[in-house]
Amino acid sequence: MPQATIRPYRESDLDDLYRICLQTGHSGDDATSMFDDPRILGHVFAAPYGLLEPSLAFVAEDEAGVGGYIVGALDSRAFEKRLEAEWWPALRDRYPAPPPELAPEQLTPDQRAASYVHDPLTVPDELAGNYPSHLHINMVPRLQSQGVGRQLMSTLIQALREQGSVGLHFFVRPANERALGFYRHLGFTEISAEGPVIFAMDLRPAPPGSQNLPVTK
Numbered sequence: 001m002p003q004a005t006i007r008p009y010r011e012s013d014l015d016d017l018y019r020i021c022l023q024t025g026h027s028g029d030d031a032t033s034m035f036d037d038p039r040i041l042g043h044v045f046a047a048p049y050g051l052l053e054p055s056l057a058f059v060a061e062d063e064a065g066v067g068g069y070i071v072g073a074l075d076s077r078a079f080e081k082r083l084e085a086e087w088w089p090a091l092r093d094r095y096p097a098p099p100p101e102l103a104p105e106q107l108t109p110d111q112r113a114a115s116y117v118h119d120p121l122t123v124p125d126e127l128a129g130n131y132p133s134h135l136h137i138n139m140v141p142r143l144q145s146q147g148v149g150r151q152l153m154s155t156l157i158q159a160l161r162e163q164g165s166v167g168l169h170f171f172v173r174p175a176n177e178r179a180l181g182f183y184r185h186l187g188f189t190e191i192s193a194e195g196p197v198i199f200a201m202d203l204r205p206a207p208p209g210s211q212n213l214p215v216t217k
Contacts, residue, residue, distance in 0.1 A: 004067065004148050006155050009050050009057030016059065016066040017050050018042035024138040027175040031109070040095065040113040045136050046071060048087045053079065055163070058155050060139065060148045068139030070152040074163050076123040076134045083120060091117045123169075127191070131167035131200045133160050149182060157203065166204050171196040 009017075021042040025031030035041060049071030050057045060068035073079035097118040098111040107115065123134065137152055160168060172179050174197055184190070188199040 003146065004060040004062040004143050006058055006060055006148075006151050009054050009059055009069070009071070011050075011054075013059050013066055013069075014047060014050055017046040017069055017071070020067070020069055020138050020140060021046040023140055027173045028138075028179055034109045035113075036108075036110050037095075040110055043091055044113055044116045046138075048083055049073065049136065052082055052086065056135075056156060056159055058152060058159075060143055060152055062143065064142065067143040068137075068148055068152060070135060070137040070156045072133055072135040072156050072160065072168075074160065074165055075132050077128055077132070080120065080122055088117055088120065127169045127198070127200070130202070131169035131191075133165040133168045133203075135168065135170045137170075144178075150186065153186060157201070161203050167200060167202050169198060169200040171198055173197075 018039050019042075022032055022035065022038055023030045025041045025045075026034060031041065032038065039047075046069070050069075053071070053073055056072040056074060058070050059066045095110075095114040095117050098107050098115050102111070104112070123132075135156055137149065137156075139149055139152075143149075157168065169191070172183065174180070174195075180197060183199045188201050191198040191200045
């Protein structure tokens, strides 16, 4: 099977971001059957990165097409402000907030995604200082276990370092055991395992005689 190639995101890849986000949206498994609106998940976790910060978006493509992506934000706090100004308002008009009387476990998948539109995730203070950048990465099954995820991660980390990032973080659902093992293998540090697992990596240049945490092809 030909190896997938990693390349920068293009505007024509936007629908692929939406599709892959949905096909991996159930703790890494296909969430297509769970959602009434197939794009709502991508509105939250994929599309705004390609549209608003394309220099930190990359895709993995093989002969069958785009099957994976990694997207990131250099400054998470600044990205949150830009989403508030440019992205969420139109979506809030389109998707009503879930009824306040419903408990989180009573929400449908669409309502749960809509709750992020109306009450977006924010970066905790303890992460914003040391690990200001964040990412999302997803691949469909055909590209897994081939080193593609490692290449995507290496590509984004290099781009973040070139843009001056001092640190990177991201969240993983505890149920996604395959992903948890992958990130531990790459050398990410677990900051917290209460609720979503938080992984982080220091991106500052290593002092003489030491090494940065290994993320290589």
